[in-house]
Amino acid sequence: MIIRQYAPTDCEDLARLFYNTVHTINSKDYTKEQLNVWATDKTDLEVWNTLLSEHYTVVAVKNNIIVGFGDIDKSGYLDKLFVHKDYQRRGIATAICNELESIVEEDKIMTHASITAKPFFEQRGFNVIKEQQVIRNGIALTNYVMEKQVRQISI
Numbered sequence: 217m218i219i220r221q222y223a224p225t226d227c228e229d230l231a232r233l234f235y236n237t238v239h240t241i242n243s244k245d246y247t248k249e250q251l252n253v254w255a256t257d258k259t260d261l262e263v264w265n266t267l268l269s270e271h272y273t274v275v276a277v278k279n280n281i282i283v284g285f286g287d288i289d290k291s292g293y294l295d296k297l298f299v300h301k302d303y304q305r306r307g308i309a310t311a312i313c314n315e316l317e318s319i320v321e322e323d324k325i326m327t328h329a330s331i332t333a334k335p336f337f338e339q340r341g342f343n344v345i346k347e348q349q350v351i352r353n354g355i356a357l358t359n360y361v362m363e364k365q366v367r368q369i370s371i
Contacts (some may be wrong), residue, residue, distance in 0.1 A: 219315050222273035224265050229282045231259040233300050240301040245331035253352040271295060274315050276308050286312040292322035309336060317366060326363045337362050
C-alpha cells in the first residue's frame with residue numbers, strides 16, 4: 217500500500233468511497249435516514265475538490281485501488297478519514313492518520329468522530345471533549361468532539 221497526496225482526479229473516487237463506506241460501515245450505528253443526510257448520492261465534486269485541495273489530503277492506494285483517504289487542515293482539525301468498506305481493519309486508517317498527524321505544527325489535533333469511529337480515535341490517544349448532535353436537513357446525528365495532544369506545551 218502507498219500513501220500519496222491527493223490529486224483532483226481522485227475526487228470522484230473519494231466521493232464514491234465516502235458514500236459506500238458511510239452507508240455500509242456506519243449503518244450499525246446510524247439509521248437509514250441519518251445515513252442519507254450524512255452521505256448523499258449528490259456530492260458536489262467541485263466543492264469537495266476545493267476542500268480536499270485546501271487541506272493536506274492523502275490517499276491510500278493498494279493494487280491500483282483507492283482504499284482510503286483523510287485530510288487535515290492547518291489548525292490541526294482532522295476533517296475526514298474513511299476506509300473503503302471492503303478494506304476495513306487492515307491498518308489503512310492507522311497509516312493515513314500517521315501521515316496526517318506527522319505534518320501538524322499545532323500542539324493538538326481535533327476531530328469530530330462518528331459513533332463508529334470513536335473507538336479507533338480513542339485507541340490513538342484522542343479524548344472525548346463532548347458528545348454533540350449535528351443537525352442536517354432536520355435530522356440529528358450524534359458525533360464526538362475529540363482531541364489529542366501531539367506535543368508538550370512549552371511554558
